[in-house]
Amino acid sequence: MSDLPRWRERADAALQRALPDADQSPRRLHAAMRHAVLLGGKRMRPLLVHTAGAAFGADPAALDAPAVAVELIHAYSLVHDDLPAMDDDALRRGQPTVHVAFDEATAVLAGDALQSLAFEVLADTPVADAIRVELLRTLASAAGAAGMCGGQALDLDATGNGTALSVVQLERLHSLKTGALIRAAVRMGALCGDASPDELQRLDRYAAALGLAFQVRDDILDIEGDSATLGKTAGKDVAQDKATFPALIGLDASRARLQELRAAMDDALAPFGERANGLAELGRMAIERDR
Template sequence: MPEVDFAPWRTRVDAALASALPSADQSPQRLHGAMRHAALDGGKRMRPLLVYATGTAFGADVASLDAPAVAVELIHAYSLVHDDLPAMDDDALRRGKPTVHIAFDEATAILAGDALQSLAFEQLTQAPLSADLRVAMLAELAQAAGVRGMCGGQALDIDATGGVAIDLPALQRLHAMKTGALIRASVRLGAIAAGAEAASRARLDTFADALGLAFQVRDDLLDVEGDSAALGKTAGKDAAQQKATFPALLGLDATRARLQQLATDMRDALAPLGPRADALAALARAAVERTH
C-alpha cells in the first residue's frame, strides 16, 4: 500500500484554524490567547484528517472540507480543555505544554472551552455547500458532541472512576460515546460534503466505529506503557485515578489482542472501497501504531 503524505492537509487545517480563531491582540485578549493555546501548536489532527480523507475519497472539493475539518478540531480542543480541569481529570500537561487552566486560569479555561465549541458550529454555517448539507453537518456534529456522544460518554467515565465495577459492554459503550462519536462524526462530515451513497456511508460507519474504539484502546495502553515526555501528557493517570480502562478490565495481553482485532475490522470495512480509501487505511494504521 502506498505511503500517504498528510502534510498538505495538516498545513491546510492549521492555517484554517489560525484564521478562524480570534487574534490574541483583540479584546478580550486573555480569552483569545487561551483559545489559541488550546487549538494551535500541537495535536495529531486525526479528526480533521479523517474529514479530508473521507471527503476526497468520494470526490469532494478540498475547499468544501476546510470548515468541517476546523469544526471537529475545535470541538476536540474544547473537550480537552474541559477534560483537563480540576473538576474532571485535573491534569497539568497537554500536547507537551501546560494545560489551559495552568497557563491561564480555571475561569478562563472554562470560557475558552465554551467559546471554542460555539466557534465550531459557526464554522459549519460558513461551509461553501448547500444549506441542506450545512444543516446536516450541524446536526451530525451537535449529536456527536452532546449527551448521546462525547458529553454523555464523559459523564459515564466520571461515574466509572474510582474503582467502580464495569463490564466490557459498558466500557465499550462509554468509549463509543466519549471518543468514538466525534471520530465517527469526522468521517460522516466528509461523507456528507461529498454526497457519498448510503451503502458507502454504512461501510464508513463500520470503519469509524472500529477506529474510535481502537484509538481509545491504544490510548489506554499508552497510559500504562508510555512516558509523559513522549505522550505530551501525564502518563499513569488512569491507574492513579482508578479509571475504567481496557487494560484494567482485560489485562495487557488481551487488550493488545483486542487492538489487533479492531485493526482487522477496519481493513475489512475499507477493502471494498479500493485504492480511494488508502488515506483512511493509513490513518487507521497510525491510530493503532502510534506512540503518543
C-alpha cells in the same frame, strides 16, 4: 506519497484563520483559545474529514470548515476535561493545560467559546443547504449528551471504581466519549462528497472500529508510555482507578483487541479500494502510535 502531510498543513492553516487574534480584546480569552488549539496535537479528526472527503470527490474548499469545526470541538473537550473538577491534569500536548497557563475561569470560557466557534464556522460551509444542515446535525449530536458529553459523564461515574464496568459497558462508554466525534469527522467528510447511504453506513463501521482502537491504544500507552513522549501525564488512569481495557482484560488481551479492530477497519474499507488509502493509513497510525 501520502497526502496526510498536505492535509495536516491545510487544516493547521484553516485553524489559524478561524481563531480570533490574540491581540484583539478580550486578549486573555483569545490567547487561551489559541493555546488550546494551536500548540500541537495529532489533528486526527481534521485529517479524517479530509481523507473521507477526498475518497468521495469532495471539493477541498468545502472540507475546511468541517475539519476546523471538529477540531475546535475536540479542543474544547480537552480544555474542560483537564479542569480540576474533571481529570485535573496539568499537562496537555507537552504544554501546561489551559487552566494552568491561564486560570480556571478563563479555561471554562475558552472551552465555551471554542464550542460556539465550531458551529459558527460549520454554518458557513460552502455546500448545499441540505448538506450544511446535516453537517450541523452530525456534529451537534456527536458532541452532546448522546455522544461525547454522555461518554464523559459515564467515565466520571466509573472513575474510582475502574473494574466495576463490563467490557461491553466500557466499549459503549468509549464509543460515545471518543468514538462519536471520530464517526462525525468521517461522516462529515463523506457528506461533502458523493457518498451514498450504504457507503456512509460502511464508513460508520470503519469509524466505530477506529474510535475504539484509538482508545484501547490510549489505555495501553498510559501504562507503557512516559509523560515526555505522550505530551500528557502518564499513569493517570491507574492513579485515578479509571475504567480501562488493560484494567479489565489485561495488556495482552488489549493488544489482541487492537488487532481485531484493525481487521474490522480493513474489512469496512475493502470495497472502496485505493481511494480509501488515506483512511486506512490513519487507522494504522491510531494503532501503532506512541503518543
